[in-house]
Every structure is written in structure tokens, then in C-alpha cells.
Amino acid sequence: MTLRQDIHSSGIPVLCLPCEARRRGVCGALEPDDLAQLAKTSSRHNIEPGVELIGDAEAVDCYSNVLSGVVKLTKSLSDGRQQIVGLQFAPDFLGRPFKIKSVINAEAATAVSLCSFPRAAIERMMKQSPEFVHRLLKQALNELDEAREWMVTLGRKTAPEKVASFLLMIARNIDSNVDPAARSACFELPMTRADISDFLGITNETVSRQLTSLRMDGVIRIENNRRVTVDSMSRLERRCGGRGATAVE
Template sequence: MLGMNDVTQQQSTRCDACTVRHRAVCGALSQKEIERLNAIARHRTVPQGQAIVGDQDRVLSFANIISGVVKLTKTLCDGRQQIVGLQFASDFIGRPFRDRSAYEATAVNDVHLCIYDRRQFEHLVREFPGFERRLFENTLDELDAARDWMLLLGRKSAEEKVASFILMVSKKMDGVSRQGGDGRPAKFELPITRTEIADFLGLTIETVSRQVSRLKSEKIIALEGLRTVAVLDVPRLEQASSG
């Protein structure tokens, strides 16, 4: 994970000003507990394309994502890499009480992190029962999401896979719900390229492009350039994602 020097060189931040606090793992803490957590928290911005933690690296710290998108990849024994997940604002990077990272985490764009030293963080987890419960719930949520993704990869059609991906990103991207709350289409930029989307979904890039064009022609989504998507019809996108 991020090295100790990376953590100690950063300025501290105030948890009460955090935009994702109530959605993050620290959302279950009392004000007094938040102050204890704030005392060990540091900010860092990781530039686009930079690794946050390597596959099987020793874990030195954990982090909440404040803004930006993180790509999780797994390296196979022959050197090939597979995208196994995306993380967004309020998601938690790292596994407490585990010595090594299970994946490589890379900043897809500039990522703002709130970082905690591993030993200090694990001490607080043991001390605060609500904190431990929230981390456990977070792990179960990720397990449910992984099972849903197994269903997507194993049983869904290409049309359903691409629609599911766009729907997932539209719900996860920071600020999307607010943009679509006033009657305007929710608009966001796809965090990864179409080649990476194809890799993530187990499809070819031609198939991904064809399915995106179909959603556009049916006026379920609109496109601005190659990466910016506006969801015009959420119910129909949900229907397309589930067949």
C-alpha cells in the first residue's frame, strides 16, 4: 500500500468536512470516535495512472476514496492482467488484518484519498465495535457485488452485460444522482476505455461498441465523444441490463 513516508508527509484533514463520510466505512462512528479517526487521517492525491498498491505488496496503510476512480487488477502467472473491479468515491481500499494486498489498485484518473496508517487504524477497529461492524458489512456488500458480477459474466448476454456496466457506473459515479435529480439526464464519463470495458466484461471491443451504439440508437443513452454518457431512460436501461 502507500508507504509510511507518503502518509506522514501529508496534511491532516477534518472528517466533519468530508463529502463521503456518511457513505464511507467511518459513517457508523460517533463524533468522539470520528475525532479519534481524524487524528490519524491524512490526505493524498494520486495522479492518473499511478499504482496505489501492487498485487501482493505488503499493506502499510488503508484508504477511503474521496473522489476519483480506482481500477483493481489481478496478475496471472504468465504476466497477463485482468480487471476484476472498479472502486468509486466512498469505497474503501485495503483489507484490515491482512498482510498482503490481493490486487493491484491503480488510479484511473486523479484520485483523492483519505489515508490511515495500518497499525493505528486496526487499533481503532478493535476499540470501536461499530467500526468493526461497518467494515464487516462493507465486506459482505462487496461479496454480494462479486456474486452479482459472476452472474453477469457467466449468464448474461452481451447486451445485458454492457447495459449492466453503464447502469453500475451511472449509480456509482460521484454526483450522478444529483445531476439526474432535476429532470436532466444523468451525465458522466466512462472511467475506463472501451478496450478495458471489453476486458472487464469478457467481450470483444467490437461487441462493446456495437451494444453501446444500439443503446444510443434506441435513445436509452446519448453519447458525447467516446467517453461521456448521458442516461436518457433509466427504466429502459435497467430493463436492458436484466433482459
Template sequence: MDTARKNEQSSEIPAICRSCEARHGGICGVLSPDQLKKLNRYTKQYSYESGNELLSAGEEAHRYSNILRGVVKLSKLLADGRQQIVGLQFAPDFMGRLFREESDVIADAATDVTLCTFPRNVIEELVRESPELEHKLHEQALKELDEAREWMLTLGRKTAGEKVASFLYLIAANVDPELADHDGPIRFELPLKRSDIADFLGLTIETVSRQITKLRKAGVIQIENNRTVIVPDLERLEAACETDR
């Protein structure tokens, strides 16, 4: 019977995976119990404190990862130290540049982070034998491309005030996606400190600070403890993302 077969299969799923939240949204969701068992033989979990480097540019990445907890910032550097954050990744995203020896971005823990890591070659072999896995990763890449392009518009054409509003909106939407059509106030922790926000927006920390103050004085947001933000009306914040001229 079908349900019996399902139960039998799921009983073969490694215990550590069965209790793993990343399995549902993450790439492991498309793997068969056998594949999960194979992968599980080589996985290792690591935890990092906020600020630690997970992967540096040009370094050969021996392992890929799922993000189980926390926020990872991907950034790029110029020779003289100027920095730009080019992506943020949240659980249960897959992290790592497939089909390439080395990464050209730096990955840092923006918050405390836990990763479930696997060796390059194991993942690449699984990708070869599982079109579903490749499809899943392909979709994630397209999603990241959409996000990067949206962000290029922000970086290239928005004012400082609009940039800060856009960042807050991005976090508000990402932290609680199901609140998108919810009308009440939204409250969340910023995963980045001011200097990271500045690196994300192509601004300085002073400008970020001033624009946050401005949004606060305009009543669009409220601030607690520098890191906790309350958005009383998400639509007002959304409007601030592109009307500041």
C-alpha cells in the same frame, strides 16, 4: 443538556474531518470525536492521477484508505497478462483488505483520485476497540460481496450486448442513486475508458466499441465525446441488461 453536549463534542472533531464529505457515508461517521482525533494524528491525504497504481498485488499494504474523490478499480492479473477488474470503488468507500498482510488485488486510479490514508495498525486497533466500526466495515464487505456476485452472473451468463448495457446501467445507477425512480434523461461521464470497460466485462475493446455503437443506433443511449453518455429512458437500458437473445 443533550444538544449542548453534542455541540461540545462536535467542536472536538478535527477541522479537517469536519469539512470532509466522506465522514458522513464513510467509516469515520461511526467514530467518536476522540477516536477521530486519534486517527487524525496519523492520516495523510494523497492525490493520484488517473492510471496510477495505488497498490500492487502481493505487496504488503501498510496503509488503508478512504476514497475522498474519484474511482478506484480493483483488478487481478494472470501470468500472461490477461486482466480482469473485480471491483470498482467510489467515494466514500473504505479501501483495503482487513486482517491480512497482503492484498491479492491491484488497485489503480481509474480517474484522478484523492485518498485519506491511515496506518494498518491504527485502524486495526480502532476496529478492536469499536464494534460500531467493525460493523460498518462488515456491512461494506457484505455490500461488496453482493456486487461481486451480481457481477459473476453478468460475466458468466450474459451476452456481450447485455454486458455492456449492464455496465452502463451500473454506472448510471451509481453516479446518481437518487435518480433511480426519476423519469427524465440521465447524463453522466463514464469513469472508465474502453480498455477498462473491456477488462471489467471480460471482453475486448473492439467488442465493447461495437456494442456501444449498437446501443447508440438502437436509440437506447446517446454519446458525446466518447465519455459522456445520455440515457433517455433508464427502463429501456435496464431491459437491455438481460434480453439480447
């Protein structure tokens, strides 16, 4: 059975066979031989929460697929004020093509596993596979859409709406046990209150207050500070402020 599968998927590296990045990520663009070539240079890493993956103004020498966990992308002002400008979930592609130096900071928010490639390998792949560039473009445009959604949240939503929008976004991405109908959801928050506040442009005290407010109103339940249960997603959606940052695509 395994043998026959190997015949069918001839040329696809064994490691890549079950990989999410091949199904939904950038590797899905590659032909078996391209994939084999790339896989030769790849390495897998398990990262502890809190570890910095790419430093601000640091040279970028590798690119990675996020295989599991959550990576936070941050930018800081010189006086210490910080803003999270993006979150990456599996199977997002991590790294900024064309720029030698990163202008953002990437850090493991949870335990993270990565499949990393040297810069040169990715650059070669971009030259030889138009389909790969195509896929990178798609991911970049999706990230751009997301960034713009959050600009609305940051600029125009109230604190209660911001927190509700955040929970909704996490529920839709982490999604441990959400049926597609998505009447209810239960998930682990991938970050601390302080991180959430840096994502929403508010203080951790305000995040805490809004979470208790949602809890008091019976919209969510919280266990161990991290585990959140949403009984009625539509109830949560109604707390996000008018359609926009929360619209179903």
C-alpha cells in the same frame, strides 16, 4: 455561526466535518474522540489517473477512504489476461484487513483523492471500536453482494447485456445529474473501452460495437467518447437481461 457549529460538533476534527466518509463511510461509526485520534494520523492525497495504489502481492501498509474519483481493483493471470474484480467509489474503504499481502491490484481509474491511514492506526481502531468493525463488516458484505451480482453478468449474460448492465451500474454510482426518480442520466465514463472490456470479460472491439449499437438504437448518446447520456433509464434496464445483476436492492 462557524463558532457555534464548532461547539455543537465538539471534538470532531475540522477536516472531517464535511467529509463524505463520516456521513456514509466507515468513519461514521466513530465517536468524536476516536475520530480525532484517527484524524491525527491521516493524510490526504490526490492521485493521477493510471497510478497504481496497491500492487499485487505487495505488503499493505496503509488503508484509505476514497473521497472522490473511481478506483479499479484488478487481478491478472500470468499470461497477461486481466479482469477487473471491483470498482470503488466515494466513500468506499480501500484495503484488505487481516491480510498482510494484497492479492489484488488497485489503480486509480480517474483522478482520485484519498484519505489514508497507517495500518497500525486502523488496527488500533478495530480493537477499540466494535462499531467500527461492524461498519467494516457491512461494507465487506456489500462488496460481496456486488461481486456476486457481477459473477452472474460475467457467467451468464450476453455481450450486449453486459455493456448495458455496465452503463446502468455506472449511472447509478456516478450519478452526476440523476433525479431520484431516475428517468434519465448523464455521466462521464470513468474508464477506457479497454478497461470496460476487462471489467466485462470481453474485448474492447466488442464493447465498442455494443456501444454503437445502443447509440444507433437511440438508447444512449455519446459525446467526446466519454460523456454518456441516457434518456430513458427503463429502456436501458430492459437491455440488461432478466432481473438479477440489475435488481434494485
